[in-house]
Amino acid sequence: MYHYNDFDKAFLAERNRQFRAQVERRVAGNLTEEEFRPLRLMNGLYLQLHAYMLRVAIPYGSLSSAQMDTLALLAEKWDKGYGHFTTRQNIQYNWPKLTDVPDMLDALGKVGMHAIQTSGNTIRNVTADHFAGAAADELEDPRPVAELIRQWSTDHPEFQFMGRKFKIAVSAGAQDRAVLKAHDLAVRIVKNDAGEIGYQILVGGGLGRTPMVGKVLNDFLPREDLLPYIESTVSVWNQIGRRDNKYKARIKITVHETGLEEFRAKVEERYATVRPTFSGVDQDLFEDIKAHFAPPAFRNAPTVEFDSAYDANPLFRSWVDTNLTTHRAPGYSIVTVSLKKHGETPGDATADQMRALAQIARDYGHDELRISHEQNVILPHVHKSDLPAVYAALREADLHTANIGLISDIIACPGMDYCALATARAIPVAQQIATRFDELKLEHDIGHLQIKISGCINACGHHHVGHIGILGLDRAGVENYQITLGGDATWNAEIGQRAGPGFAYDEIVPAIERLVNGYLDLREGPEETFLEAYRRLGLAPFKAHLYPETQANAA
Amino acid sequence: MPRAFTPKVITANALIEGDVIYFTKDDTWTRDLACAEYLTDEAHAQVRLLDAEQQVDLVVGAYLADTTEGENGLEPTHFREEFRRTGPSNYFHGKQADSKQQDGQAA
Ligand code: HEM
Numbered sequence: 001m002y003h004y005n006d007f008d009k010a011f012l013a014e015r016n017r018q019f020r021a022q023v024e025r026r027v028a029g030n031l032t033e034e035e036f037r038p039l040r041l042m043n044g045l046y047l048q049l050h051a052y053m054l055r056v057a058i059p060y061g062s063l064s065s066a067q068m069d070t071l072a073l074l075a076e077k078w079d080k081g082y083g084h085f086t087t088r089q090n091i092q093y094n095w096p097k098l099t100d101v102p103d104m105l106d107a108l109g110k111v112g113m114h115a116i117q118t119s120g121n122t123i124r125n126v127t128a129d130h131f132a133g134a135a136a137d138e139l140e141d142p143r144p145v146a147e148l149i150r151q152w153s154t155d156h157p158e159f160q161f162m163g164r165k166f167k168i169a170v171s172a173g174a175q176d177r178a179v180l181k182a183h184d185l186a187v188r189i190v191k192n193d194a195g196e197i198g199y200q201i202l203v204g205g206g207l208g209r210t211p212m213v214g215k216v217l218n219d220f221l222p223r224e225d226l227l228p229y230i231e232s233t234v235s236v237w238n239q240i241g242r243r244d245n246k247y248k249a250r251i252k253i254t255v256h257e258t259g260l261e262e263f264r265a266k267v268e269e270r271y272a273t274v275r276p277t278f279s280g281v282d283q284d285l286f287e288d289i290k291a292h293f294a295p296p297a298f299r300n301a302p303t304v305e306f307d308s309a310y311d312a313n314p315l316f317r318s319w320v321d322t323n324l325t326t327h328r329a330p331g332y333s334i335v336t337v338s339l340k341k342h343g344e345t346p347g348d349a350t351a352d353q354m355r356a357l358a359q360i361a362r363d364y365g366h367d368e369l370r371i372s373h374e375q376n377v378i379l380p381h382v383h384k385s386d387l388p389a390v391y392a393a394l395r396e397a398d399l400h401t402a403n404i405g406l407i408s409d410i411i412a413c414p415g416m417d418y419c420a421l422a423t424a425r426a427i428p429v430a431q432q433i434a435t436r437f438d439e440l441k442l443e444h445d446i447g448h449l450q451i452k453i454s455g456c457i458n459a460c461g462h463h464h465v466g467h468i469g470i471l472g473l474d475r476a477g478v479e480n481y482q483i484t485l486g487g488d489a490t491w492n493a494e495i496g497q498r499a500g501p502g503f504a505y506d507e508i509v510p511a512i513e514r515l516v517n518g519y520l521d522l523r524e525g526p527e528e529t530f531l532e533a534y535r536r537l538g539l540a541p542f543k544a545h546l547y548p549e550t551q552a553n554a555a
Numbered sequence: 556m557p558r559a560f561t562p563k564v565i566t567a568n569a570l571i572e573g574d575v576i577y578f579t580k581d582d583t584w585t586r587d588l589a590c591a592e593y594l595t596d597e598a599h600a601q602v603r604l605l606d607a608e609q610q611v612d613l614v615v616g617a618y619l620a621d622t623t624e625g626e627n628g629l630e631p632t633h634f635r636e637e638f639r640r641t642g643p644s645n646y647f648h649g650k651q652a653d654s655k656q657q658d659g660q661a662a
């Protein structure tokens with residue numbers, strides 16, 4: 001884990017002091033809302049439908065148990081007892097009072113957390129593979145690179161007022177678990193033919209109104225060139241990116257309009273001037289940072305407790321088979337804790353659940369926790385012999401749902417239940433789909449299937465890259481849901497195709513049920529996932545299940 | 556032809572709590588839509604919006620929201636305003652809970 005030094009702490013304390021004074025001036029009537037709004041957004045404070053919302057960054061999704069305890073404290077003391085984990089590895093509090101926010105920020109500052117650059121046209125929270133440092137398939141822990149980028153981008157004077165926001169993700173796995181290709185810029189840690197580790201840089205991905213898949217800007221960048229290269233890229237976009245229209249301002253549009261070749265040439269040109277300004281201090285810093293992420297002292301112990309529990313307890317077995325991932329260290333597992341209990345709000349955790357997770361991490365998890373973009377919590381390092389105890393503790397906290405990667409493991413943005421930009425609700429649709437398939441007892445049979453739901457075109461719920469994507473719209477004053485199929489959030493990123501006309505709020509769950517039943521009919525066998533079947537067959541046969549009436553009329 | 560004016564209320568979020576509030580006839584703010592000033596004349600509505608916007612140290616983002624007079628008094632015509640006056644659908648939080656609490660206190 002990265003621990004803040006005195007300078008970091010002093011910086012945060014000063015920022016929080018400034019914000020406290022700004023809030024006081026706003027309340028006293030000395031600042032107008034026009035003046036205050038950019039100031040509060042710089043500190044992650046939005047105004048939503050029913051209340052303010054504070055968005056706190058969880059850099060690259062990594063948390064210690066003390067930090068998780070503080071997130072619980074905020075939920076309990078200044079909110080309504082819960083928090084919402086998001087696809088960008090942030091946590092959102094939906095009910096803070098304006099005058100409480102400075103105290104919340106001070107509490108966060110004590111454990112090295114903040115809400116800076118979680119909003120506004122800045123470089124946002126740097127995200128990473130949530131299995132970082134634990135996955136069996138990664139070249140190295142990507143978090144030191146993410147932390148380096150975080151330190152470079154935080155309060156970077158050139159990048160505080162850009163044309164639009166800028167999102168960066170880092171991953172080092174053979175599999176992409178960080179949706180690299182949906183980011184403005186992504187760093188993929190790779191090895192070249194000579195066996196050296198370096199970086200592949202992707203640019204111009206993004207979802208929202210104009211979804212685009214990221215493209216390779218540089219195939220192999222030597223280690224020491226990373227920051228100057230990223231700085232050049234952001235700087236070129238900051239200069240030539242469009243500021244006339246906020247819908248055209250993201251780097252994906254710049255790359256699209258300029259052309260990848262020409263954009264690359266501009267980056268190279270800029271790089272020639274930027275490179276010499278990096279003296280190598282960043283590399284010394286990188287070495288320091290790496291020391292913070294040294295792997296925990298893994299222990300070598302027998303796993304008999306695990307084996308006997310696995311044989312004896314079918315519930316434990318089902319959870320193990322669904323929620324565990326192979327760890328790089330022998331005898332260890334990566335545990336994904338589902339925040340998707342059937343019928344609950346995806347990504348929400350109560351203060352008690354957060355504390356239970358912190359305690360489990362302390363007792364059995366080398367004090368480490370992660371938040372995934374899929375809105376779940378990860379215990380990255382659990383020894384197999386501790387799994388029965390971890391499972392028991394999770395049961396106590398009602399966190400033992402065995403559904404990772406299944407149809408009820410749904411991503412959903414806050415939608416019209418909270419978000420001021422929403423055009424329809426997303427959360428209740430997710431709740432109803434999960435409840436329905438739980439009743440049908442079908443989800444293990446259906447297998448790997450990702451449903452992602454957004455409450456408006458901004459696509460915070462990643463609907464474009466869901467195997468089944470659901471987009472909530474406002475059609476003439478009524479909620480209407482559009483379905484896309486065949487999206488893919490992995491290394492083979494794909495934007496889903498629109499299936500046809502949308503469905504009313506009370507028609508969307510039956511429509512999904514028809515679609516999934518259709519898949520069960522169409523697949524070659526249980527091994528063929530929804531996405532594979534879709535790729536083999538194309539849209540037409542799925543459409544026939546979604547729109548049986550039109551099919552009947554046409555016949 | 557200009558579109559006919561549809562009746563409105565003025566709504567905003569409270570500066571400190573951030574919750575939904577409505578502008579009343581006597582220049583105060585209420586948390587209950589039923590107590591809002593019902594605006595049926597366009598010119599008058601615009602003047603009242605200017606009045607509401609004066610109160611910068613109490614409210615954020617005042618605007619005119621479509622409203623009708625239904626069987627149970629004032630009602631929003633769009634579902635967004637319906638959610639704003641009720642609260643989220645995934646928890647019993649926000650106005651739906653607060654008004655119950657107030658009823659409870661009154662009883
Ligand atoms: C107050 C609530 C929120 C507001 C105002 C908001 C605003 C937006 C906007 C305007 C965009 C489109 C950006 C563009 O196309 O240029 C966007 C995209 C996005 N947001 Fe949000 N959002 C909110 C909540 C969330 C939440 C809760 C999450 C995570 C669950 C999230 C994650 C994302 C992601 C992943 C994207 C798409 C990636 C991209 O930027 O291209 N946002 N958001």
Ligand code: SF4
Nearest residue numbers: 413419422455456460
């Ligand atoms: S997708 Fe739309 S509704 Fe959902 S959180 Fe983003 S801006 Fe709000």
